[in-house]
Amino acid sequence: xxxxxxxxxxxxxxxxxxxxxxxxxxxxxxxxxxxxxxxxxxxxxxxxxxxxxxxxxxxxxxxxxxxxxxxxxxxxxxxxxxxxxxxxxxxxxxxxxxxxxxxxxxxxxxxxxxxxxxxxxxxxxxxxxxxxxxxxxxxxxxxxxxxxxxxxxxxxxxxxxxxxxxxxxxxxxxxxxxxxxxxxxxxxxxxxxxxxxxxxxxxxxxxxxxxxxxxxxxxxxxxxxxxxxxxxxxxxxxxxxxxxxxxxxxxxxxxxxxxxxxxxxxxxxxxxxxxxxxxxxxxxxxxxxxxxxxxxxxxxxxxxxxxxxxxxxxxxxxxxxxxxxxxxxxxxxxxxxxxxxxxxxxxxxxxxxxxxxxxxxxxxxxxxxxxxxxxxxxxxxxxxxxxxxxxxxxxxxxxxxxxxxxxxxxxxxxxxxxxxxxxxxxxxxxxxxxxxxxxxxxxxxxxxxxxxxxxxxxxxxxxxxxxxxxxxxxxxxxxxxxxxxxxxxxxxxxxxxxxxxxxxxxxxxxxxxxxxxxxxxxxxxxxxxxxxxxxxxxxxxxxxxxxxxxxxxxxxxxxxxxxxxxxxxxxxxxxxxxxxxxxxxxxxxxxxxxxxxxxxxxxxxxxxxxxxxxxxxxxxxxxxxxxxxxxxxxxxxxxxxxxxxxxxxxxxxxxxxxxxxxxxxxxxxxxxxxxxxxxxxxxxxxxxxxxxxxxxxxxxxxxxxxxxxxxxxxxxxxxxxxxxxxx
Ligand code: GLA
Numbered sequence: 001x002x003x004x005x006x007x008x009x010x011x012x013x014x015x016x017x018x019x020x021x022x023x024x025x026x027x028x029x030x031x032x033x034x035x036x037x038x039x040x041x042x043x044x045x046x047x048x049x050x051x052x053x054x055x056x057x058x059x060x061x062x063x064x065x066x067x068x069x070x071x072x073x074x075x076x077x078x079x080x081x082x083x084x085x086x087x088x089x090x091x092x093x094x095x096x097x098x099x100x101x102x103x104x105x106x107x108x109x110x111x112x113x114x115x116x117x118x119x120x121x122x123x124x125x126x127x128x129x130x131x132x133x134x135x136x137x138x139x140x141x142x143x144x145x146x147x148x149x150x151x152x153x154x155x156x157x158x159x160x161x162x163x164x165x166x167x168x169x170x171x172x173x174x175x176x177x178x179x180x181x182x183x184x185x186x187x188x189x190x191x192x193x194x195x196x197x198x199x200x201x202x203x204x205x206x207x208x209x210x211x212x213x214x215x216x217x218x219x220x221x222x223x224x225x226x227x228x229x230x231x232x233x234x235x236x237x238x239x240x241x242x243x244x245x246x247x248x249x250x251x252x253x254x255x256x257x258x259x260x261x262x263x264x265x266x267x268x269x270x271x272x273x274x275x276x277x278x279x280x281x282x283x284x285x286x287x288x289x290x291x292x293x294x295x296x297x298x299x300x301x302x303x304x305x306x307x308x309x310x311x312x313x314x315x316x317x318x319x320x321x322x323x324x325x326x327x328x329x330x331x332x333x334x335x336x337x338x339x340x341x342x343x344x345x346x347x348x349x350x351x352x353x354x355x356x357x358x359x360x361x362x363x364x365x366x367x368x369x370x371x372x373x374x375x376x377x378x379x380x381x382x383x384x385x386x387x388x389x390x391x392x393x394x395x396x397x398x399x400x401x402x403x404x405x406x407x408x409x410x411x412x413x414x415x416x417x418x419x420x421x422x423x424x425x426x427x428x429x430x431x432x433x434x435x436x437x438x439x440x441x442x443x444x445x446x447x448x449x450x451x452x453x454x455x456x457x458x459x460x461x462x463x464x465x466x467x468x469x470x471x472x473x474x475x476x477x478x479x480x481x482x483x484x485x486x487x488x489x490x491x492x493x494x495x496x497x498x499x500x501x502x503x504x505x506x507x508x509x510x511x512x513x514x515x516x517x518x519x520x521x522x523x524x525x526x527x528x529x530x531x532x533x534x535x536x537x538x539x540x541x542x543x544x545x546x547x548x549x550x551x552x553x554x555x556x557x558x559x560x561x562x563x564x565x566x567x568x569x570x571x572x573x574x575x576x577x578x579x580x581x582x583x584x585x586x587x588x589x590x591x592x593x594x595x596x597x598x599x600x601x602x603x604x605x606x607x608x609x610x611x612x613x614x615x616x617x618x619x620x621x622x623x624x625x626x627x628x629x630x631x632x633x634x635x636x637x638x639x640x641x642x643x644x645x646x647x648x649x650x651x652x653x654x655x656x657x658x659x660x661x662x663x664x665x666x667x668x669x670x671x672x673x674x675x676x677x678x679x680x681x682x683x684x685x686x687x688x689x690x691x692x693x694x695x696x697x698x699x700x701x702x703x704x705x706x707x708x709x710x711x712x713x714x715x716x717x718x719x720x721x722x723x724x725x726x727x
Contacts, residue, residue, distance in 0.1 A: 017155055028068075031137060058083070090178055105137055111134070123296060123319060180251075180273065180295045197527075204555075220278055234246065256276035316630075320567070322539065331361045360406070409473060417447070442482060452490050520537060525545055564630075565634050633650070645664050645676070677701070
């Protein structure tokens with residue numbers, strides 16, 4: 001039993017393999033948080049203390065007891081209005097604008113399996129793998145009801161949380177802030193690890209001490225954003241890759257979010273993760289409900305490396321769905337950096353011909369195939385194939401490509417519209433905009449109001465009529481701007497941002513229902529919507545528009561803390577790199593792109609005969625390792641922001657095989673030797689390097705490492721496969 005309720009003490013215990021999460025209904029009906037961390041036994045309510053604290057008020061029903069205050073007690077779902085002056089999980093205003101809530105326990109249920117969220121992505125699991133706890137809290141004055149949901153995947157060390165807020169009263173209420181998770185820690189010093197960035201430089205790693213005051217990250221851009229990823233880690237001060245306590249929090253949502261971390265006046269730490277309050281002003285009519293997207297939580301007492309593995313497995317097996325959750329992803333060649341808008345049907349067929357010769361599985365026709373779209377100023381919304389540009393119908397082109405033994409994929413950007421498009425001329429009112437104001441242009445495009453069913457249905461019809469023209473096995477779903485105008489005539493102003501994301505999910509779900517075997521790769525100017533919400537529909541996401549191998553090492557490093565390699569869209573591109581102007585060897589580019597879904601983003605005709613041979617080898621190599629890379633355990637072996645080399649390792653699930661990749665980041669005269677230490681090996685096991693036949697003890701490889709060659713050259717990459725010859 002992963003979830004237990006102790007009737008006598010009114011204590012809920014959620015137990016996973018290595019962690020315990022506990023909460024308690026106290027004598028006043030408040031749901032207090034007791035503990036989250038390494039496995040413990042017994043009730044942790046002895047941790048609660050009560051003292052008379054100045055300026056910390058006391059709920060009326062505690063009578064003359066001046067020691068009991070919500071300002072100090074650790075809570076599961078703190079609300080604004082009960083004397084908790086810290087950041088709270090929920091702010092509700094009544095019809096008169098008054099923010100006063102008081103949530104008390106009503107009932108709970110424990111059931112087998114994992115709850116699902118209507119219209120929202122969420123972790124899924126079988127009845128055997130998960131249990132659900134549902135706790136109902138209610139405000140007896142306003143009749144606001146909060147349904148707290150907890151999913152426990154015991155063996156996976158995962159706990160999920162969500163909340164549903166229902167207006168059971170008779171007047172409209174306004175939800176001003178809603179989070180799915182609050183974590184309160186009674187003591188300890190923590191760092192917040194977050195992943196910030198910008199277009200083409202996503203998910204830089206930042207580690208910052210949580211001090212007094214509030215550290216807030218989030219997105220107001222309508223998407224989860226390049227700027228902050230909706231996932232954080234809370235780590236003990238001394239926690240490293242291999243040692244110490246840490247907690248991961250991943251928001252399963254692709255829109256505005258907010259994470260607040262604060263240390264309070266009594267040195268207690270609170271972290272809240274949920275919807276961004278700046279853009280939430282969500283009216284609930286009597287009987288209406290708001291579902292707050294889910295947070296996935298996990299704890300590790302074995303450092304950040306182990307925490308990452310737990311999230312990798314969870315997202316791979318319990319978020320990603322469909323055929324490509326388990327099947328190998330096609331190695332693809334994409335036309336974007338090969339030709340940009342400057343292509344014809346012949347160009348795409350030539351890429352397919354090259355693909356066939358090089359062993360690449362699929363050709364993807366990127367932006368520029370529809371409407372009037374020879375640059376990025378027009379055509380979005382007009383999802384009609386530009387047959388004049390292709391020189392044939394799409395169906396004919398696909399047949400030709402398939403005839404070469406190559407699969408075909410296509411780029412779309414359904415949420416967008418160009419002012420210079422037939423669709424805009426017909427339906428200017430379909431665009432997200434604020435009445436009487438001019439909309440913000442970004443990449444010269446506007447955003448379609450995907451919160452409106454009629455708009456979605458129209459685009460859906462258009463996209464399907466393209467997809468029905470031939471054997472299209474892959475779609476790259478792009479989204480190339482932030483959303484500034486959060487107003488929709490069909491949705492109350494403060495609902496629009498949420499309704500927009502729900503609309504995107506609805507569209508994706510319908511698309512997958514109609515084309516269950518379609519592989520969708522998410523994209524938003526690269527990694528602007530790289531989140532677990534999208535991964536529920538798109539098991540891979542173009543990780544960044546930056547394909548420079550050296551920058552990618554750092555982008556993929558940051559990404560790896562919470563997301564599995566199988567979700568990371570990564571390609572080999574031409575040199576000098578189009579984003580940085582840097583040149584690296586084909587080998588180095590290959591090694592870096594292999595820590596992802598792998599493919600090419602270049603024109604093979606510009607490669608020398610020797611390079612083509614090398615590409616053939618790379619593709620073979622990748623296919624040989626694909627299963628190990630996607631399903632194996634991924635270990636970070638260095639910090640590329642600090643160390644002179646980047647190193648990572650893939651270890652087969654059964655531990656029998658290991659693939660080590662290293663890229664030197666510095667070049668100096670008379671270099672010092674770099675030693676790379678492996679992880680996750682069997683200490684007594686003997687491992688043989690496939691290329692040299694040399695044998696090493698697992699303990700030696702992990703404790704002392706292996707020396708990297710000292711060679712001249714920039715960004716040299718090394719690969720080493722090791723097989724276990726004796727356990
Ligand atoms: C975005 C994507 C690119 C490419 C272009 C096409 O920037 O991230 O990969 O598809 O759009 O316009």
